[in-house]
């Protein structure tokens with residue numbers, strides 16, 4: 088997730104100060120590097136560097152650039168570390184074609200090598216850089232092509248998600264934009280036209296917006312905007328709408344809180360996790376394959392992802408792994424770490440002090456440290472041997488939601504990769520799991536669309552409960568732990584989570600009439616046994632809230648309340664779907680209790696002290 092902005096100003100005023108201030112409003116989409124390109128007197132001017140916008144501005148004075156046309160970018164690294172060289176804008180070999188991009192070009196490696204063979208020189212590690220070179224190549228091959236035609240030709244080769252804004256000295260009066268799956272919106276007023284990843288970028292300047300759809304190309308110039316279909320170039324007529332949002336509402340895209348916005352972003356984020364380059368998965372799984380013992384180390388929600396992953400790796404690749412809390416690692420395992428140890432550290436922020444301390448301990452004892460994080464450029468990426476990004480984009484709500492499901496998706500892909508290497512499960516099973524992974528984003532979308540109202544009602548009913556139980560078996564134990572953490576941290580209801588089988592060994596003594604017990608019940612090998620556990624709880628007066636597979640009449644008939652998840656999700660992937668209604672439950676219970684879910688008391692997004 089990055090932010091792009093561009094403007095064509097028709098009153099001769101400089102574009103750079105507006106691009107700068109608009110990028111600041113998009114900083115919530117990414118903030119590890121920034122860059123601006125403007126056009127003046129047929130020349131391109133570029134300023135860019137790694138760092139937050141204010142830091143870069145202090146050194147480069149971003150406002151001081153000539154020209155009334157320009158584009159800008161605030162970055163959240165996915166391909167290539169947050170370094171100046173990887174910051175946008177990116178150019179072709181001649182420096183005449185300049186591109187900013189939000190999204191992921193899936194086939195960039197193939198395009199890059201093809202272009203390199205044709206003599207194009209690349210300077211960055213980004214996927215984006217292929218685009219200016221593709222346009223350059225198309226214009227070289229056919230000098231009659233306009234910039235617009237060359238962009239259209241180039242888009243035919245690009246697979247993946249994108250919102251592009253492109254300028255060129257060859258046609259210095261315009262910006263060309265294109266969209267597929269990454270957001271793009273136009274703003275218009277009497278002073279000019281603007282393109283951006285999101286409305287807040289221009290809301291100070293205008294509240295007249297034009298939404299751009301997937302598969303559309305836009306030409307912005309002093310006369311306004313023209314929209315065309317990428318597929319066949321047909322013109323599209325679309326009038327601006329008036330946006331009634333305040334600036335604060337606009338950043339949250341109309342949602343009342345970041346947490347609910349981020350819950351709703353999960354289908355898109357999961358789609359992005361499926362675009363991770365295969366060679367990263369291959370490299371990490373090769374390290375795991377060689378390992379004698381593997382520790383999964385993390386805190387909080389990331390620890391729950393590790394717990395779920397330990398089931399995935401055992402079942403799919405027959406690799407025993409040990410999930411350990413970052414804060415306990417040194418005491419619990421420190422002395423047993425050696426050159427033969429492999430650690431996979433998982434952290435949204437990549438800065439959690441306890442996880443970093445565990446990594447440092449492992450490094451000092453010559454272990455191999457791999458990591459999975461959402462923040463490329465974080466401490467974790469700098470100190471681990473190999474890392475992989477979770478592609479979730481910045482998460483602002485303190486409660487982790489989309490980063491949890493993105494971690495799970497990447498971990499599942501890694502386990503599958505290793506499984507293939509080791510040949511431990513049949514090809515049919517692998518194919519089936521891969522197909523299910525591809526379908527998961529849509530299934531999560533269905534859950535959010537169809538269950539939200541129901542979850543709201545359940546939240547109303549139980550909002551005053553004094554305590555909650557969350558129970559699951561097998562991999563659903565991890566879902567239970569995570570659901571409990573969500574409810575506790577934002578709704579302040581003391582909650583208990585256990586593997587359902589363990590509840591008989593003590594916790595069941597707490598149960599009395601009306602005690603809410605949430606059961607996570609995918610239709611997997613634990614289904615029969617969990618019915619027994621539900622009966623035990625019911626017999627003692629518990630109120631059962633079950634998260635079940637659609638059409639699971641057995642459990643629905645036992646539950647006081649139930650939430651349904653679409654059919655056909657394999658057990659190993661179930662936490663990715665089954666956690667979603669429980670994130671919603673925590674959110675709505677917090678609202679019922681008049682709490683702000685984005686800012687729970689005593690907590691910080693990133694815990695950088697031990």
Ligand code: M6R
Pocket residue numbers: 386387388389433434435436437438439442485486487488572576690692693694
């Ligand atoms: O950035 P990390 O993933 O390392 O953070 C770990 C925990 O601090 C984090 O998951 C925390 O528990 C969240 N508040 C959970 O919602």
